[in-house]
Amino acid sequence: MENDFPAAALARQFPLLVARPELAYLDSAATSQLHESVIERIVRFYREDNATVHRSSCPMGSEATVAYAAARKFVAQYVNAADATEIVFVRSTTEAINLVANSWGRTILRPGDEVLLTAMEHHSNILPWQDIAKRQGAGLRLCAITAAGEIDRDDFLQKLTERTKMVAIGHVSNVLGTVNPLDELIPQARRVGAAIFVDGAQRVASGPIDVQRLGCDFYALSGHKAFAPMGIGVLYGRCPWLKTLPPYQLGGGMVDRVSMDCSTFREPPEKWEAGTPNVAGALALRSALEFLRSIDWKSYDHHCASIRSRMDDAVRSLPGVRILGSPEKKTAIFSFVSDRVHAHDLATALSTKGICVRAGHHCAQPLHAAYGVPASCRASFSLYNAEEDCDRLIDGIRWALDYF
Ligand code: PMP
DSSP, X not given: OOOOXXXXXXXXXXXXXXXXXXXXXXXXXXXXXXXXXXXXXHHHIIIIIOOOTTTOOSHHHHHHHHHHHHHHHHHHHHTTOSOGGXXXXXXXXXXXXXXXXXHHHHHHOOTTOEEEEETTOOGGGTHHHHHHHXXXXXXXXXXXXXXXXXXXXXXXXXXXXXXXXXXXXXXXXXXXXXXOOHHHHHHHHHHTXXXXXXXXXXXXXXXXXXXXXHTOSEEEEEGGGTTSOTTOEEEEEOHHHHHHSOOXXXXXXXXXXXXXXXXXXXXXXXXXXXXXXOHHHXXXXXXXXXXXXXXXXXXXXXXXXXXXXXHHHHHHTSXXXXXXXXXXSBOSEEEEEESSSOHHHHHHHHHHTTEXXXXXXXXXXXXXXXXXXXXXEEEEOOTTOOHHHHHHHXXXXXXXXXXX
């Protein structure tokens, strides 16, 4: 398959990959490497601009406040939110899910209500819902997936009832790479009046995001999955929710008036950002999204398809090895198992050859249970991985199988 995506040229924009040319870094679903513009932004902030926002009266303080607001506006435009006040800076996708599960759940969920998840969710998109459902006397339902690793649409429709108050669903599976058909599922969830939370942790580095077109109520992402640092993430929330739901955390920066018997809170987004925020992280995330804005996603889709056909063909020739799932629409994430060699042994052997993959359940135990395996080995390709990385992986697996 012909493909002219400039993966090798992009790799040269990532200092870690330049510093370690011996590596085939295939673990971007765990954390991606930082783009050079991101590192430069962080260094510049701490060397020249360090100040907190909304508080400091020194020149850097007002500059940081302006830059922080501009970063928020940039994120809003990037995900096509209707307004920058719908963008809350959080620590990560995990924090965003906990925020919504707690604040929304406490306010809306009642005994007999249900939250609908899917069997391919990351633990971060299961545990907060499980906890709040239990506390509110509500039920938790899990939509099945097919052997191909797609959402079982019949099961989804069957479990979606007027009791369903929330559908929380991943945009892209961190194990299978499945791109879920949100254009189809969200309108169905809307029809029963459910709110929709989308876990976009694995989407942000693999395709564009348009929250208004999706029609979701909430959307979460993590900077470190998209070439920005750890410790910064985004929660998009539709304006009526962010205005009316109670704050998740309380503290400085989010209050309007405080007295000892009653306090009032600021309007969104400040209402949702108690304490000193990660200013450098927000600015760095903006730099990462500026880089992502330059990506030709159509061309990247072809690149992923090319890697996929190379992987599929090669794995077919490896005895006893299979890739979990074969969804129609997927990114370049491949989780595979050998019927002879344990995933951890395989990953350890590959790492001796400089091939970085991850082994384990990848925080998706219900998904692994659905496939009847406790663990898998995951190779996750990103924008900076070329076909050669795929060939190295395959040669590495072949070598490891012979070795054990
Ligand atoms: N959801 C998915 C699909 C993920 O892949 C991850 C990270 N592996 C998370 C949620 C949690 O992201 P974070 O650890 O950045 O909060």
